[in-house]
Amino acid sequence: MEARPVVHWQALVRDPDRAASFYAACFGWNADDRNALGYRAIGAAGDGIGGGLWPLSDGSPMVQLFVAVPDVDAALATAQTNGAQVVIPKQVLPDGDEMAVILDPEGIAWGLMLARG
């Protein structure tokens, strides 16, 4: 199988405004939330990858990584066959991107995404 790249990070945080201020001050990351979801997108800097902030719904704050896949349904099926659980089934976001979240056999949550927007 062709290696899939990690293309996006997402910090799940208790207070997105506070987190955005912190990251802007410490890392120069400026969040832009002018989109339908109000997603605080943070563009890639230098050779790095872009990310974003999302309000934590429950549990502990964490950073989640997103792997680009050519077909989210197929990637979900492969992940399940290999022991992963589907946390969030495939969704089509307002910008057209497709995403899903799995929990791998080690208990790590990974996002799967297909950028279309």
Add this chain to the structure above:
Amino acid sequence: MLRDEFERRRRSNPRYSLRAFALLLGIDSATLSQVLRGRRRLSPRATAALCDRLALPQPQRDAVICEALRAGHERRILRQVGRDGFTASSRALARRLRLRTDEINAALVRLLRERKLRMLSPARWVALAPEQR
């Protein structure tokens, strides 16, 4: 929370009745019965009043009320999703429901995780019935 508390009381006193629990909570036993069977939901305000009646410790009280508020947000979002003219947008939902966009987004994650909502296309979200989840 109420079901757990009722069961706890019944374990320590097998004769403890639904009527006695209703009396303690200050609500009628028919209503309490519906709530315990999941047929009726309490508003966050009513939940707070019951927490006071039960003299729950502050952290537990806060958690229970928070959960009631979040469940209320989720129900309101699902109701909006099913309406004509619904716009698939957290911002639009926040304006309509007078909530913060972050409150909407935190609720959306829970709804997606629990298979209560599906984003089928950029413009189409659907609320899923229990048998569709």
